[in-house]
Amino acid sequence: EPEVTQTPSHQVTQMGQEVILRCVPISNHLYFYWYRQILGQKVEFLVSFYNNEISEKSEIFDDQFSVERPDGSNFTLKIRSTKLEDSAMYFCASSAGTSGTQGQYFGPGTRLTVL
Amino acid sequence: RKEVEQDPGPFNVPEGATVAFNCTYSNSASQSFFWYRQDCRKEPKLLMSVYSSGNEDGRFTAQLNRASQYISLLIRDSKLSDSATYLCVVNGITGGGNKLTFGTGTQLKVEL
Numbered sequence A: 001e002p003e004v005t006q007t008p009s010h011q012v013t014q015m016g017q018e019v020i021l022r023c024v025p026i027s028n029h030l031y032f033y034w035y036r037q038i039l040g041q042k043v044e045f046l047v048s049f050y051n052n053e054i055s056e057k058s059e060i061f062d063d064q065f066s067v068e069r070p071d072g073s074n075f076t077l078k079i080r081s082t083k084l085e086d087s088a089m090y091f092c093a094s095s096a097g098t099s100g101t102q103g104q105y106f107g108p109g110t111r112l113t114v115l
Numbered sequence B: 001r002k003e004v005e006q007d008p009g010p011f012n013v014p015e016g017a018t019v020a021f022n023c024t025y026s027n028s029a030s031q032s033f034f035w036y037r038q039d040c041r042k043e044p045k046l047l048m049s050v051y052s053s054g055n056e057d058g059r060f061t062a063q064l065n066r067a068s069q070y071i072s073l074l075i076r077d078s079k080l081s082d083s084a085t086y087l088c089v090v091n092g093i094t095g096g097g098n099k100l101t102f103g104t105g106t107q108l109k110v111e112l
Helices: none
Strands: A005-007 A010-015 A021-022 A031-037 A043-050 A053-057 A065-068 A073-080 A090-095 A110-114 B004-006 B011-014 B019-025 B032-038 B045-052 B055-056 B060-065 B070-076 B083-089 B100-102 B108-112
Touching: A005 A043, A005 A090, A010 A021, A021 A031, A021 A043, A021 A090, A021 A110, A021 B032, A031 B070, A043 B100, A053 B083, A073 A090, B019 B083, B019 B108, B032 B060, B032 B070, B045 B055, B045 B083, B070 B083
Parallel strands: A010 A110, B011 B108
Antiparallel strands: A005 A021, A021 A073, A031 A043, A031 A090, A043 A053, A065 A073, A090 A110, B004 B019, B019 B070, B032 B045, B032 B083, B055 B060, B060 B070, B083 B100, B083 B108
């Protein structure tokens, strides 16, 4: 069964450093997403991406965040200057079409720890 | 009012029991609805979509009441492996087509 993959599984960084989280969505999917989950809290939407551009973003997704699809398979989330409050699990997801009745499929996540 | 509201639980039930979870959502214009399952420190996994007519997948039955903005999940004959957090998820709650809005989840513990 095809699945979303993410690397690394755990990233530890110092406050102020840049991090890039990587994702390989399911191969025939066209819509890509990033969500985050702070420990003990609910899953929160960050950004959706379609046709090489951002289609929607949340208030969390400020100028410190960016996304890119550098090639035909990878989808990345960059945080330019990490803050302590960026510590969370970051999930990448993909869907074949607009979520409709199909839902979105999530990768295993990258646990980001900012020290 | 929270966008998606769930009873956090935990629901502790014996193996073989039937258990029901409920969820309400705030925006009547929401487009589609799902139940996801999340195990501790793992990713959300799609359990099932929820349709207005109600739908069933094995031991799981989901219902949607658009008039009351209410979603339910029924699990029959619960197994130990059903222990997890069940997330009520709504798509398009703010009018956008692809933003999933999650509830905080209801924790289920199935015991021997």
